[in-house]
Amino acid sequence: MPAYFSMTMQFEKKRVHPGFVKEVYSQIISCGFGFKSGYWFHEEATLNEIIDWNQRLLEKGFTLGFTQHVKHDYMQILFTTEHYSEMRGFWIHSSDEVVFHIIIPESSILNCEGGLCFIESKVAPVKNLAIKLWESGIVDAIQTSLELDEGCFCLSDVLSGKNVSVSPFAVLPEKAFEQFSDGYFSKMNLCKILKNGLFIEDNGTISHDL
Secondary structure, X not given: OOXXXXXXXXXXXXXXXXXXXXXXXXXXXXXXXXXXXXXXXXXXXXXHHHHHHHHHHHHHOOOOOOOOOHXXXXXXXXXXXXXXXXXEEEEEEOOOOEEEEEEEEHHHOEEOOOOOEEEHHHHHHHHHHHHHHHHOOOOOEEEEEOOOOOOOOOHHXXXXXXXXXXXOEEEEXXXXXXXXXXXXXXXXXXXXXXXXXXXXXXXXXXXXXX
């Protein structure tokens, strides 16, 4: 199994309403990442079947038990993409939040020669997707990470200014930014976006295309 880059969208649980899953998928699809298929025991599932299944499980607050087969878990989805070898999404429900992960093989987004650097043209599509998702008003925070990073931090830590994963970008509400200590983002580029958002980019990890 390859190492994966992850863009993690975090939602307060109160956002889960009828039509929530369809709304999230629709935003992603409208950015040019169309529905390709289901995945992992659900390859033949239609988009509507995946939406209905995941919506029902989220409304129940479902978490897969240790003895349950993975086919009973949230259905994963593959998106069409001309930018990456694969783009896959899956849901996780926890006691504190709902998370949707988009994962991409690291080999599709990193230049591994002379150290790990993100390729600017490969970052751009998911960066634009993150901004659109934020400006749609449906998400509470967006983080990014690599396989060997600490992983993304829980939503409560992000909103209270404790930690955020920026590898190579994140999107936070401006009010959360104010909770972080002075200097936390000193080596990063900050840009205000619509819906009181702040786009944070670790430009030092991005190699500009020739």
